[in-house]
Amino acid sequence: MKVAVIGGTGFVGLHITRQLLAEGHVPHLLVRPGSEHKVADPVACKLVRGEVRDLGALVECVRGCDAVIYLIGLLREFPARGITFEAMHYQGVVDTIAAAQENCVNRFILMSANGVRPDGTAYQRTKYRAEEALKGSGLKWTIFRPSVIFGDPEGRMEFCSQLKREIIDSPLPAPLFFSGLLPTQAGLFELAPVSVQDVARAFVLALSEPRTESQIYPLCGPERLSWKAILTTIAASCGRTKAMVPAPVLPIKLAAGLFDRFSWFPITRDQIQMLLEGNVCTGNDSFARFGLTPTRFGVEQLGYLRDSR
Missing domain, CATH: 3.90.25 (UDP-galactose 4-epimerase; domain 1)
Known part of the structure; x- marks a missing residue:
């Protein structure tokens, strides 16, 4: 399966890309210029250079794929530099949904966050609005809501x-x-800290499990x-x-x-x-539903x- 990964050079993206490769999938990664060294395996992946705000690069990354995984998440925003929750958590998802629709890619998996709600912080509100946009898109969607994620960052934020x-x-x-x-x-x-490797396994398993469509999975450690x-x-x-x-x-x-x-x-x-x-x-059975401990x-x-x- 060819899978477009938006946010594939980050902490979680690194581990999901490796899991995709281990399962025989071909990741198509959107890579910002200068971040090529962050790619897990640049030979095995298809690289599309550009940023999430570059609509042409998004379309190119998604073209020919069977599914999309959107992973971009900010811990904090810096509006003076154009780094905002609105742009990365919400608008980036909306634009990626449009790119998927344009390319007839019907499968979309979104990394949200545990605790999102419409009346929370800016972080929580924009993640929630992205979920709502995806649920109303007509695509076959799955949403994951991890708690705080731990694991070897290999030089990334963790x-x-x-x-x-x-x-x-x-x-x-x-x-x-x-x-x-x-x-x-x-x-x-x-x-409830959750292992990044467990998160990666759940994401990749969802690609081949029709029963995960139209489902939201909180992901917490035990x-x-x-x-x-x-x-x-x-x-x-x-x-x-x-x-x-x-x-x-x-x-x-x-x-x-x-x-x-x-x-x-x-x-x-x-x-x-x-x-x-x-x-x-509150309900911590998501990993059990995937057959994972x-x-x-x-x-x-x-x-x-x-x-x-």
């Missing part, structure tokens, strides 16, 4: 590597965020872990312990309101809000953090 670099490696104590006045719930909000437990595990994977202190979010939000438009500021107001909301699956989040699974030192 959840645990970022926390190691910005919190565990810092000489300052790790912040246990809490809202309100009293720190009784500091650092106890829960996430455990609900507190922020404190996650930081402790990341530190332990590097052979360390880490001091932690309660951190009220109000002053952090005020600082973010002034500085989160700058890339050097480590967190945005929306990221703080989504973090405190938690990120777990999700990988647990533990010290052994985070060996890549030790190797990156």
Whole structure:
């Protein structure tokens, strides 16, 4: 099967491209000029140079394919540089849907995010609107909603590597965020980290499973872990312990309101809000429906953090 992958040079895209190749598929990758070195196997893949805002490149990438996988996702936006949730999460999906329709490619798989909703943050709203656009497109669609994704980033942006670099490696104590006045719930909000390899397997399995059409799959790891437990595990994977202190979010939000438009500021107001909301699956049977056993989040699974030192 020929599969157009939009976002194939990113963290998740790298692993999905490798899984596609392992299953005998031919990925067609949309690659920004200068990012050719990020391609998993440039000989085995067809490369189309261009950006998601380049409609001609999108059409060329999708042409002749049997399916499309859209993976582009931003952790934060920088409007002054044209990098926005609206452009990458929503408009990019709309334009890719149009390219698929123009080329009679009926199968479309979208990576959304766990917790998206129409009245959430800009990140959540644009992901939700992209889902709605796809559901109304007339294509045979499948939507995946992963929680936070971990795995060897190989030089790309990844959840645990970022926390190691910005919190565990810092000489300052790790912040246990809490809202309100009293720190009784500091650092106890829960996430369900999911392995990037498990996510890749689910995406590729969906290509050949008609029963996955018109379905939304939340993808969470097998455990609900507190922020404190996650930081402790990341530190332990590097052979360390880490001091932690309660951190009220109000002053952090005020600082973010002034500085989160700058890339050097480590967190945005929306990221703080989504973090405190938690990120777990209410129904956690998606992997079982694919016949997969999700990988647990533990010290052994985070060996890549030790190797990156």
